[in-house]
Amino acid sequence: MPKVKSLEDLMKIKEQALKDLKMRGSQKRGKIVVAMGTCGIAAGAKETLKAIVEALNKNNITDVAVIQSGCMGLCEVEPTVEVRMEDQNPVVYGHVTPEQAERIVKQHVIEGKIVSDLVVRKGEV
């Protein structure tokens, strides 16, 4: 990585990163973001993450990325997972146990139906 030397350099990185964040122009059809702050991990986020990766593998889904992020603040419903599919509003799910994670992959990622009972928030922040 060459060092950033000007505002123009920075703008370029931002534009590319914004595309990646929203996934337009990238190879992926969607991404699943698992909140992996210490509180999330203490509530079991690692197992959730593992279950998501396994569920994706099991169903041969390769165009959905699994990513970690920090804590979004609502510890009460940890572990939390955000599902962001192309051209759809992102959805944040709470209380995502490994079993629920499997449901989310099946229902939301594969069938395209939101798992209503786990929804914590919808839409862009």
Added chain:
Amino acid sequence: MAVSTNTILICAGGACISAGEKSVKQVLEEKLREYALDGVVRVVETGCMGACDLGPIVAVFPEGVYYQKVNTENVKKIVEEHILKGRVVEEMLFEGPQGKIAAEVYEEHPFFKKQVKIATRNLGIIDPMNIDEYIARDGYFALTKVLTEMTPEQVIEVVKKSGLRGRGGAGFPTGLKWEFTRKSQSDKKFVVCNADEGDPGAFMDRSILEGDPHTVLEAMTIAGYAIGGQKGYIYVRAEYPLAIERLKNAINQAREYGFLGENILGTGFSFDIEIRIGAGAFVCGEETALINSIEGKRGQPNVKPPYPAQKGLWGYPTLINNVETFANIPPIIIKGADWFASIGTETSKGTKVFALAGKVKNTGLVEVPMGITLRELIYDIGGGVPNNKKLKAVQTGGPSGGCIPAEYLDTPVDYESLKELGAIMGSGGMIVMDEDTCMVDVAKFFLQFTVDESCGKCTPCREGTRKMLEILEKITRGEGEEEDLEKLEELGKIIIDSSLCGLGQTAPNPVLSTLKYFRDEYEAHVKEKRCPAKVCKDLIRYVIDSEKCVGCTACARVCPVGAISGEVRKAHDIDPEICTRCGSCIEVCRFGAISKVSP
């Protein structure tokens, strides 16, 4: 806070509301409480499910079973049959056309309303291990602006004008701190980020470091430029290994991109940052103690002045701000001082991150504009007190803060109002307590904390807090005398006046504020040897109501000391001499026959 096993969606579309949804929900919740399922089963209102003629509609997940025409009577069946026994209630099943129904959660969680995110703007949104995602959300644009367009004096002017005050506790104006450090003459200066977050109940700094480490690095570099410093240290407590890992990664990435190191952005300005790790000492959050700890010594405080801005790390001028304070800096630079100053109150600008904990439904981190009332914070965002209990008090500021009783819930939250009530803003820990909390016990708890964490350097804090704790222990044992209360107040005032650092100067606050607002509770302990909240073990007894006891023997089997006796199918009895007040029996009794009494 058990993880829900079931979620019940109840339609709150206009049609269903008119068909009695509200009262159905009430009955449903009551029924769940009756079976102690209120923690395990979540009830969520949804938007119209589209089957209005058959409403109110109730859906049970994860099974995805929909029920129609639910009323206050048959809703009980859903709990008793479906939830408890796992049997679908056939006669209530939804009969409409398949696919007609689709439950959509009504609105986003109320938790997110009323929040204004500045310091926590990126939390949960970006991948903290990826600098590009930080840049995508305008990361490092503030640094670029500062280095290419602004003089150090202009930067300080913006921070001053924004009205930002230290978020770590004392609320000192940040811009002034920067200015003092800038004006100190020295060829070497340091920037220190205080990430030794130790107040019980506060975890915003950990979350920021874990979720958005670059914002701290960027702000520290801006501060370095403003004060004329070359090097920064982040002092993180060892209890936060994940934060340390993410910071290390962020520092490496920032160095790679040239945001840290020599000749940043080709401007000739050089700055680098290192992490120093604590080793388990609360007092290190005090700035002079923190400096000693970075230098590799015992983390004990020094007398101020000289202030760190004059003589800090290794004797050089040092700027110390905490994590949340730094996290506000990049947005202030980008959006301007006026924007920031337009949020909040006259004396407290911007937002504050609070950590809601204790007896509140939605525990977690919230960032709200200064001046919001405690009621909005606890009820609108926090969802109120669970289990229909009454709110008794709110504790802010951890062991340095105080308890605010329920009657002051409409107080706006800012530095001055909280101080007037005998509490402090502190680092933003907010612990909600309900009617089951004993205020003497709470005071004792915080004092125990201070006694453990007092570094021992000055006598008032070391000996004084210990004496206060002894008195409180005496009171909770039921051996308190009336003059003890005055003694507590007197000792408290002396400790505040004569302690060396912030830890001792604030240690008596939890006791003094509870004495002020809950004196009757202290008096009940002292005069009547009674604990009104039924918490203090020496002042309570467990009793079995012979009317309600069916003699199932569950309690006798679980009692670890064999204090419960009785024949099968006959009322049992607890021997108070043997009973250790562990409470196991209450938990297993399914008939509500066991209760606590205080004479």
Added chain:
Amino acid sequence: MVKVDLDKVREIVEKVKKETLEEGDILINALHMIQDYYNNFVPPEAAEEVAKLLNIPASRVYEVLSFYSMFSIKPRGKYVIRVCKSLPCHVTGGREVMEALKEKLGVEIGETTEDGLFTLETTSCLGLCGVAPAIMINDQFFGNLTPEKVGEIIDNFRGDKNAKE
């Protein structure tokens, strides 16, 4: 008794020195790494060697070791269990979790189990109040605990030992 390999101590101190940008005091960082290496304690011989290497009196090392609660000069278990004793954990059932741990392990606070696996300690706030009550075992965290759950966690760690050794 643990045998103290002084070469290893020297190696650790050198490494910490190299990672530090500026010649500052690296004592606490070095002690952290030595403590990690010796399974949760700093042997007195190692501490003396650190003093020599850094050219400071042994008393300076000792005063630091004795001041910070995370350091120990007594051997501790392979897993140090730190139970959060702050108010948010206390009011959400932390007391019961602590009792369950004591009973399960058969030790009091500050003690190590006979098999040398676990040391039970308290800690000030872990910052996990949102998922209280919480504990930390070495550098892993566990939240939303109940007496049953901690029992399972301990069993898992015990099983771990059999699997790994």
